[in-house]
Amino acid sequence: MSIAALGKAVSVRSLGKSYGTARALDGVSLEIAAGEFCTLLGASGSGKTTLLKSIAGFETYDAGQILVGGADIGPVPVSKRNIGMVFQNYALFPHMSVRRNVAFGLEMRQMPKRDIDDRVSEALSLVDLTAYGERLPRQLSGGQQQRVALARALVIRPDILLMDEPLGALDKNLRQAIQIELKRLHAAVGATVVYVTHDQEEALFLSDRIALMDKGRIVQAGTPRELYDRPANRFVAGFLGECNFIAVDGRQIAVRPEKVCVGSRTDSCDQRLEARVGSVNFIGRGFRVMLERDGIELAALVDASDEIAALRPGATVPLGFMRGDVMDIASA
Ligand SMILES: Nc1ncnc2c1ncn2[C@@H]1O[C@H](COP(=O)(O)OP(=O)(O)OP(=O)(O)O)[C@@H](O)[C@H]1O
Ligand SMILES: [Mg+2]
Numbered sequence: 001m002s003i004a005a006l007g008k009a010v011s012v013r014s015l016g017k018s019y020g021t022a023r024a025l026d027g028v029s030l031e032i033a034a035g036e037f038c039t040l041l042g043a044s045g046s047g048k049t050t051l052l053k054s055i056a057g058f059e060t061y062d063a064g065q066i067l068v069g070g071a072d073i074g075p076v077p078v079s080k081r082n083i084g085m086v087f088q089n090y091a092l093f094p095h096m097s098v099r100r101n102v103a104f105g106l107e108m109r110q111m112p113k114r115d116i117d118d119r120v121s122e123a124l125s126l127v128d129l130t131a132y133g134e135r136l137p138r139q140l141s142g143g144q145q146q147r148v149a150l151a152r153a154l155v156i157r158p159d160i161l162l163m164d165e166p167l168g169a170l171d172k173n174l175r176q177a178i179q180i181e182l183k184r185l186h187a188a189v190g191a192t193v194v195y196v197t198h199d200q201e202e203a204l205f206l207s208d209r210i211a212l213m214d215k216g217r218i219v220q221a222g223t224p225r226e227l228y229d230r231p232a233n234r235f236v237a238g239f240l241g242e243c244n245f246i247a248v249d250g251r252q253i254a255v256r257p258e259k260v261c262v263g264s265r266t267d268s269c270d271q272r273l274e275a276r277v278g279s280v281n282f283i284g285r286g287f288r289v290m291l292e293r294d295g296i297e298l299a300a301l302v303d304a305s306d307e308i309a310a311l312r313p314g315a316t317v318p319l320g321f322m323r324g325d326v327m328d329i330a331s332a
Helices: 048-056 098-108 113-126 142-154 172-189 200-206 224-229 234-239 263-268
Strands: 010-019 022-032 037-042 063-068 083-086 160-164 192-197 209-214 217-222 244-248 251-255 271-282 287-293 296-302 316-321
Touching (some): 022 048, 022 209, 022 217, 037 048, 037 200, 048 063, 048 192, 083 142, 098 142, 142 172, 172 200, 200 224, 209 234, 217 224, 244 271, 263 316
Parallel strands (some): 037 209, 083 160, 160 192
Antiparallel strands (some): 244 251, 271 287
């Protein structure tokens, strides 16, 4: 599709930003490759929006540099940065049709009307809203409005597409549907995407790479599998998925709940212990079993079986896992 614009690489170097005494960004460095889908993941207040706004040019920074396609964008005004933005509250113009909403950015750039029409049609087709061009935003569902916001950002053929929790206001099913759409769009337009979320599942699903932020710093950046399977420390292990820390022979070891076996399934495990059953809950794809050992709570996600269903709180059960599934985590 001709809307494709090859994305540009983004290089964030030792970025610092304080609001008064609050340190919002504390020496952030991040390399985002051209065309990459990179997610900034982190708890509320970790600095995600501040970093995104710094790239967009809506926020100044006190220290460091941001390079786009190798050039320092510090001196480049917002209007000259070819960057598309989508926010959580998509803020469409309520009195303008979908087409006019999408056309707005191009009108601001004083593009000839014919070209605008073509581009708008193309952008609407990308987000599957061709039939909705004449509607007003209030005549659309939340998910459709969000897609208009996306079309509005894509229509300018941005080198970089910045999205700040764009699906936060949507219910789970719709969010999943649009996540799939976003993956498809990213493949189609080729822009570099910097996406902000505090939802770890969303980050795992969407991203080529995730940068996990905490207190204005990047704790670890890597592919979803790198962060999940080889977390740099306990914070990463606990933020991305769940993690058990089990005391074995005076040492703390880390194991994901889905790697823990309970009951007769432990026969095939090379590590076996005993634990007390706390609770057993059916969660659809299986059971979530809470266990206790030496005063520490452990979680196990196990396949549904009559044996597990019959477990009663207080009972002692075998608990097992494979040595190869133990994660090597610095305790920092
Ligand atoms: N305009 C501002 N004035 C003062 N402090 C601010 C301002 N904007 C952000 N901060 C502070 O900077 C820190 C980082 O804020 P930021 O908005 O980047 O977090 P975030 O990761 O996007 O959080 P959330 O998930 O809640 O959106 C927070 O401690 C916040 O209180
Ligand atoms: Mg934010």
